[in-house]
Amino acid sequence: MPRLIHLNGPSRVGKSTMARRYAAEHAGVLDLDVDVLVGLVGGWREDFPSAFAVAREHAKLLGVSHLAQGHDVVLPQLITTFDPRPWADDIAAAAGADYVEVTLLAGPGVARDRVAGKHPEHEVDAHIQRAITASDGVLLDRIAGHFEAYLADRPYTIRIDTTELGPDETYARFLSALGES
Numbered sequence: 404m405p406r407l408i409h410l411n412g413p414s415r416v417g418k419s420t421m422a423r424r425y426a427a428e429h430a431g432v433l434d435l436d437v438d439v440l441v442g443l444v445g446g447w448r449e450d451f452p453s454a455f456a457v458a459r460e461h462a463k464l465l466g467v468s469h470l471a472q473g474h475d476v477v478l479p480q481l482i483t484t485f486d487p488r489p490w491a492d493d494i495a496a497a498a499g500a501d502y503v504e505v506t507l508l509a510g511p512g513v514a515r516d517r518v519a520g521k522h523p524e525h526e527v528d529a530h531i532q533r534a535i536t537a538s539d540g541v542l543l544d545r546i547a548g549h550f551e552a553y554l555a556d557r558p559y560t561i562r563i564d565t566t567e568l569g570p571d572e573t574y575a576r577f578l579s580a581l582g583e584s
Contacts, residue, residue, distance in 0.1 A: 405470045407495035408581065410479040411560070412507035413550055414535055414543065415517040418479035419524070420570060421507070421577050431474040437462045442527040451530065463494050470498035483549035489557075503561070505580055506554065507573065510566045515543065 408425070410418040419436055426434035440458035441447050447454035466476045482489055495502035509517065523529035535542050554560060561580045565573045578584050 404501050405473050405498070406475045406501040406503050407466060407470060407491065407498075408475060408477045409482070409491040409502065409504045410477060410507065410577075411482055411491075411504055413509065413546055414481065414531070415521045416507040416509050416565060417570060417573055418481070418507060421574055422477045422479035424574055425477050425577070429475065433465070433469045433474060433476045435462055435466050435469075435476050435478045437478075437480050438527045438531065439525065442525060447527065448530065459490065463490065463497075466494040467497045470495065470500040476500075481546070481550070482553065483546065484552045485546075485549045489553075503581065504557065504559070505561045505563065505577060507577075508562055508564045508566070510564075511547070513566045515540065 410422055412418050419438070422434045422436060426432040437455070437458050440461055441451070441454050444454040444457050462478070462480075466478065469476050476494070478491055478494070480491065482491055491504070492502050494500075521532055523532050554562075563573065563576045563580060568576070575584070
């Protein structure tokens with residue numbers, strides 16, 4: 404049965420990096436990075452929230468279609484209590500696929516260091532980076548609070564603490580969590 408593998412976690416914890424690597428090493432897997440889709444929506448710089456909403460709806464359709472064709476989808480996307488509902492679950496349910504949520508975590512100091520040291524990979528990534536760093540930690544703290552509340556209601560979520568891990572070790576633990584070690 405196909406799986407929607409939702410990589411959740413705070414900003415700059417490695418979700419997109421893990422998703423890209425997983426898709427590159429697993430034929431047929433779709434790396435469904437909503438941030439990439441945002442950049443395809445005209446006017447995203449002027450009205451990011453609206454462009455994100457459009458991109459998320461397109462991601463849902465694309466995800467359902469890919470899963471329905473029998474292929475896995477990996478979704479690197481932060482979802483918190485700020486979202487009206489955990490919409491990634493809906494993608495899997497609509498396609499009759501399994502839903503696996505893996506959360507990448509990092510201690511507060513590590514998260515801040517990773518944000519500060521992040522090199523954006525595309526324009527949307529740079530936009531998000533500027534928004535996070537411009538708030539002088541306020542936005543990161545708000546996201547962390549929403550995320551902690553979200554995780555409290557999701558006991559089945561697989562958690563990987565990346566605080567002491569590099570990308571290769573994190574990826575190995577991610578594979579192990581998926582039963583692919």
